[in-house]
Amino acid sequence: xxxxxxxxxxxxxxxxxxxxxxxxxxxxxxxxxxxxxxxxxxxxxxxxxxxxxxxxxxxxxxxxxxxxxxxxxxxxxxxxxxxxxxxxxxxxxxxxxxxxxxxxxxxxxxxxxxxxxxxxxxxxxxxxxxxxxxxxxxxxxxxxxxxxxxxxxxxxxxxxxxxxxxxxxxxxxxxxxxxxxxxxxxxxxxxxxxxxxxxxxxxxxxxxxxxxxxxxxxxxxxxxxxxxxxxxxxxxxxxxxxxxxxxxxxxxxxxxxxxxxxxxxxxxxxxxxxxxxxxxxxxxxxxxxxxxxxxxxxxxxxxxxxxxxxxxxxxxxxxxxxxxxxxxxxxxxxxxxxxxxxxxxxxxxxxxxxxxxxxxxxxxxxxxxxxxxxxxxxxxxxxxxxxxxxxxxxxxxxxxxxxxxxxxxxxxxxxxxxxxxxxxxxxxxxxxxxxxxxxxxxxxxxxxxxxxxxxxxxxxxxxxxxxxxxxxxxxxxxxxxxxxxxxxxxxxxxxxxxxxxxx
Amino acid sequence: xxxxxxxxxxxxxxxxxxxxxxxxxxxxxxxxxxxxxxxxxxxxxxxxxxxxxxxxxxxxxxxxxxxxxxxxxxxxxxxxxxxxxxxxxxxxxxxxxxxxxxxxxxxxxxxxxxxxxxxxxxxxxxxxxxxxxxxxxxxxxxxxxxxxxxxxxxxxxxxxxxxxxxxxxxxxxxxxxxxxxxxxxxxxxxxxxxxxxxxxxxxxxxxxxxxxxxxxxxxxxxxxxxxxxxxxxxxxxxxxxxxxxxxxxxxxxxxxxxxxxxxxxxxxxxxxxxxxxxxxxxxxxxxxxxxxxxxxxxxxxxxxxxxxxxxxxxxxxxxxxxxxxxxxxxxxxxxxxxxxxxxxxxxxxxxxxxxxxxxxxxxxxxxxxxxxxxxxxxxxxxxxx
Numbered sequence: 001x002x003x004x005x006x007x008x009x010x011x012x013x014x015x016x017x018x019x020x021x022x023x024x025x026x027x028x029x030x031x032x033x034x035x036x037x038x039x040x041x042x043x044x045x046x047x048x049x050x051x052x053x054x055x056x057x058x059x060x061x062x063x064x065x066x067x068x069x070x071x072x073x074x075x076x077x078x079x080x081x082x083x084x085x086x087x088x089x090x091x092x093x094x095x096x097x098x099x100x101x102x103x104x105x106x107x108x109x110x111x112x113x114x115x116x117x118x119x120x121x122x123x124x125x126x127x128x129x130x131x132x133x134x135x136x137x138x139x140x141x142x143x144x145x146x147x148x149x150x151x152x153x154x155x156x157x158x159x160x161x162x163x164x165x166x167x168x169x170x171x172x173x174x175x176x177x178x179x180x181x182x183x184x185x186x187x188x189x190x191x192x193x194x195x196x197x198x199x200x201x202x203x204x205x206x207x208x209x210x211x212x213x214x215x216x217x218x219x220x221x222x223x224x225x226x227x228x229x230x231x232x233x234x235x236x237x238x239x240x241x242x243x244x245x246x247x248x249x250x251x252x253x254x255x256x257x258x259x260x261x262x263x264x265x266x267x268x269x270x271x272x273x274x275x276x277x278x279x280x281x282x283x284x285x286x287x288x289x290x291x292x293x294x295x296x297x298x299x300x301x302x303x304x305x306x307x308x309x310x311x312x313x314x315x316x317x318x319x320x321x322x323x324x325x326x327x328x329x330x331x332x333x334x335x336x337x338x339x340x341x342x343x344x345x346x347x348x349x350x351x352x353x354x355x356x357x358x359x360x361x362x363x364x365x366x367x368x369x370x371x372x373x374x375x376x377x378x379x380x381x382x383x384x385x386x387x388x389x390x391x392x393x394x395x396x397x398x399x400x401x402x403x404x405x406x407x408x409x410x411x412x413x414x415x416x417x418x419x420x421x422x423x424x425x426x427x428x429x430x431x432x433x434x435x436x437x438x439x440x441x442x443x444x445x446x447x448x449x450x451x452x453x454x455x456x457x458x459x460x461x462x463x464x465x466x467x468x469x470x471x472x473x474x475x476x477x478x479x480x481x482x483x484x485x486x487x488x489x490x491x492x493x494x495x496x497x498x499x500x501x502x503x
Numbered sequence: 504x505x506x507x508x509x510x511x512x513x514x515x516x517x518x519x520x521x522x523x524x525x526x527x528x529x530x531x532x533x534x535x536x537x538x539x540x541x542x543x544x545x546x547x548x549x550x551x552x553x554x555x556x557x558x559x560x561x562x563x564x565x566x567x568x569x570x571x572x573x574x575x576x577x578x579x580x581x582x583x584x585x586x587x588x589x590x591x592x593x594x595x596x597x598x599x600x601x602x603x604x605x606x607x608x609x610x611x612x613x614x615x616x617x618x619x620x621x622x623x624x625x626x627x628x629x630x631x632x633x634x635x636x637x638x639x640x641x642x643x644x645x646x647x648x649x650x651x652x653x654x655x656x657x658x659x660x661x662x663x664x665x666x667x668x669x670x671x672x673x674x675x676x677x678x679x680x681x682x683x684x685x686x687x688x689x690x691x692x693x694x695x696x697x698x699x700x701x702x703x704x705x706x707x708x709x710x711x712x713x714x715x716x717x718x719x720x721x722x723x724x725x726x727x728x729x730x731x732x733x734x735x736x737x738x739x740x741x742x743x744x745x746x747x748x749x750x751x752x753x754x755x756x757x758x759x760x761x762x763x764x765x766x767x768x769x770x771x772x773x774x775x776x777x778x779x780x781x782x783x784x785x786x787x788x789x790x791x792x793x794x795x796x797x798x799x800x801x802x803x804x805x806x807x808x809x810x811x812x813x814x815x816x817x818x819x820x821x822x823x824x825x826x827x828x829x830x831x832x833x834x835x836x837x838x839x840x841x842x843x844x845x846x847x848x849x850x851x852x853x854x855x856x857x858x859x860x861x862x863x864x865x866x867x868x869x870x871x872x873x874x875x876x877x878x879x880x881x882x883x884x885x886x887x888x
Contacts, residue, residue, distance in 0.1 A: 006557065009546055016542070020535040130841055134848045144849065149797070149840050152855055216532025219541065250691035254698075288538065417862040469533070473541040480545025485552045489596045 797857025
């Protein structure tokens with residue numbers, strides 16, 4: 001079920017009513033919310049509902065046994081059990097946290113392996129089988145590995161990452177074991193099921209236990225986010241895709257260098273509008289149901305370093321990679337070389353998270369490499385006490401320009417269908433002539449306007465929200481209705497699925 | 504367009520994600536019943552203003568209970584909306600944006616914008632809802648050869664006469680590559696490869712989710728007449744069928760797919776399209792058959808359609824049917840995303856939906872079609888010859 005459709009609108013009206021009527025009765029609310037999420041997910045393919053349910057069962061069982069083993073593992077765990085608060089337990093046991101038993105570790109490893117196994121079968125097996133077979137073939141060794149050719153289940157990377165965070169956090173003592181139904185509702189919760197944000201159990205569990213007050217639904221904020229997200233997706237993203245991005249990436253040699261550069265900028269805007277649009281809608285929908293998700297974006301194209309970019313882009317994936325990969329690898333605590341290696345590993349795997357192609361690996365490699373270079377330069381400057389070469393204002397602008405273009409360079413690999421296509425795209429930057437007429441004033445205005453918007457003052461959205469909040473229900477409904485029609489009019493006929501659904 | 508304009512942790516939770524219901528939430532919060540009233544009123548208003556569009560989309564669904572139910576729901580809403588003139592703002596807006604608007608259920612006028620039509624995918628396109636290539640994740644490996652296997656067998660049903668004039672760089676052959684979403688995934692590649700010959704001037708256009716069964720969604724015959732009149736191509740490549748295994752209307756009656764009536768009517772439509780292209784005696788037509796598909800049921804339907812294309816092409820002189828099934832057969836003879844190329848390497852030629860072609864697959868098909876064209880027309884004076 002796609003958010004920007006009438007079917008979802010009708011579905012959500014029903015879910016909204018059922019949610020607030022049954023929320024005071026958790027025994028009723030939880031199965032109904034689980035059913036709603038299954039209907040939402042099964043709308044694409046009912047077969048993959050079974051995979052989702054299997055993931056829920058496997059991870060709950062693993063979490064259950066990991067938690068049971070942890071309960072046996074000492075006084076700190078007892079503190080957790082007694083106080084019911086992970087934070088309190090951590091305070092009592094010191095900054096190092098709890099020390100899980102070997103059994104706990106075994107269960108966590110088993111759980112992580114199971115999740116990676118599911119991801120591997122559906123997402124990575126064919127890639128490695130084909131690459132290995134071709135490599136062997138080139139050495140004259142035949143005997144190809146079988147390929148599975150499974151359809152990629154929508155959202156599999158998101159919910160398996162959430163599941164892994166749950167069992168790892170249990171082992172770390174950061175979260176308590178959830179009841180089976182609570183865990184099922186958490187992992188399948190439809191607003192964020194297919195494309196995030198990646199919400200951790202520690203964020204969701206308290207909200208599942210709470211009884212939100214139906215008198216205080218933050219409607220203005222929620223409607224603002226939903227309409228903003230729809231506008232980004234239906235109008236901005238779809239327009240740029242059809243007006244320039246798809247055409248230029250399909251045949252860069254038929255376009256001028258300027259058009260190719262503009263198409264890359266436009267894709268930067270398109271993917272931001274698409275993904276952050278989805279996130280806005282997901283957060284808004286969750287707010288209307290009484291849940292508050294972590295934010296996923298914070299004007300990423302304002303970033304003046306790549307590190308800054310990753311604090312603003314897909315923030316929930318960034319912190320997942322930081323907490324469950326970078327830090328366990330040693331982070332920046334084991335010397336300079338190890339830090340650079342860890343950065344590269346994290347970003348390469350972050351690239352592979354998006355998909356099993358060399359293009360995503362290169363995308364991650366560019367980010368990892370530049371993050372390492374940034375760190376090297378920063379450390380060198382700090383060590384030598386070297387002053388910046390440029391005055392602060394100019395230096396900031398240059399850093400922004402460099403960061404933005406590194407991000408755009410990486411987007412070329414992210415968007416292109418193959419390595420050769422990416423190289424062709426980059427080569428076409430030097431095309432003189434061949435102007436195909438895609439760089440229309442509207443395309444230029446939308447692309448650069450959207451980028452400029454990220455630097456605008458922050459007040460007007462709150463003012464708009466407050467103004468909306470002050471309206472009566474009829475006026476609010478009129479604003480919502482007219483906005484929906486305006487978005488539909490401005491968008492193209494039919495809307496492609498969100499880009500991140502495929503990850 | 505930008506993210507809402509307050510720092511992230513002020514908008515939707517703290518940066519570490521801890522939920523909170525603070526004073527601001529209480530101040531800005533309203534009762535759920537009021538939210539429902541506002542939201543429901545907003546949706547109803549949007550429906551009323553948009554009823555004509557909703558009815559149009561419903562009537563363009565594949566014939567069946569789902570379409571009947573949707574039309575039954577939206578018809579009275581549209582009548583009521585139109586009766587009080589609530590449809591007019593949308594109409595004015597569409598006109599202001601230069602969009603052609605038709606009555607619901609009527610024939611849609613041909614559109615020059617070949618990328619704008621994306622009606623809901625029909626049942627005959629498995630996985631059509633998620634087109635992975637939207638963002639370019641075809642999944643090719645590095646440095647995969649783009650050559651097609653030599654073993655490809657092309658089914659030539661008719662031997663078309665060579666075009667009268669031999670194209671030259673100064674007087675190139677005008678080629679039009681036209682069709683449904685399949686063309687989206689090889690049309691640009693074929694144009695690029697064709698233009699590299701130096702003696703072909705190619706253009707492509709496609710319409711997603713379109714075909715020959717539902718002229719109420721997109722009227723291809725009308726569009727073909729227009730293209731032949733305005734562009735006057737010397738050669739045309741057509742590919743349809745992926746969306747055509749659905750019911751169609753014959754004399755006001757709905758004919759089930761592959762019933763005798765359906766086959767008769769669909770054959771007539773295919774033949775009509777071929778005739779529209781070849782009315783000019785100097786023009787030649789290549790009709791591209793459907794490749795092997797992953798879903799067995801869908802593949803069986805495509806085989807049946809290919810039989811119709813083969814028969815209609817055989818009945819006409821300047822039409823050549825090109826079979827594509829062998830080109831995309833996997834190592835075991837059935838469907839596979841990964842086909843062995845002439846270098847013995849597994850090559851990703853299909854998208855994950857099991858229907859459309861990857862970039863490499865598009866290159867293979869384009870080269871096959873250009874080879875076919877080269878047998879019909881002397882392209883030897885080109886740069887790539």
